[in-house]
Amino acid sequence: MNFIKQNSDYALRMIVNLAQAYQRDEVVSAHKLAEEEEVSPQFTAKILQKLAKADLIESLMGPTGGYKLKRHPEEISMAQVIVGMQGPVCLNKCSPGIASCPRQPRCPISRIVCELESDIVKKLSNISIKDIIENKGKGFNDGR
Numbered sequence: 001m002n003f004i005k006q007n008s009d010y011a012l013r014m015i016v017n018l019a020q021a022y023q024r025d026e027v028v029s030a031h032k033l034a035e036e037e038e039v040s041p042q043f044t045a046k047i048l049q050k051l052a053k054a055d056l057i058e059s060l061m062g063p064t065g066g067y068k069l070k071r072h073p074e075e076i077s078m079a080q081v082i083v084g085m086q087g088p089v090c091l092n093k094c095s096p097g098i099a100s101c102p103r104q105p106r107c108p109i110s111r112i113v114c115e116l117e118s119d120i121v122k123k124l125s126n127i128s129i130k131d132i133i134e135n136k137g138k139g140f141n142d143g144r
Helices: 007-023 030-037 042-054 078-086 111-127 129-134
Strands: 057-060 065-067
Touching: 007 030, 007 042, 007 065, 007 078, 007 129, 030 042, 030 065, 042 057, 042 078, 078 111, 078 129
Parallel strands: none
Antiparallel strands: 057 065
């Protein structure tokens, strides 16, 4: 099972790329993002559309146009990118807000799955894109 789908993985990489450009006050073209992140131009365009719809990036038109973050990298979390790409985090159909499992009131697994889901969302919400840039190659074993 892949919790983080391929489009979310690519989106995270593109957001990190845009965050690095943001620190240099640069705009990045879709073509450059596709090339640097090794994603097809068509898939890159779809990802960028979803990220813009999620209000994480903006498109600038013109000869020097391209894409840039709408907010500072520390204001964008991994959770926001993933939810923007694939919707709310959901481990199982017994997750809150999903059509409930008829066994939920008596199911011994339901509570555990909901707690795991909550823990995952909390962890992803506490990791900003700035954290990723600053800790590139390092683990997040600081108890967050």
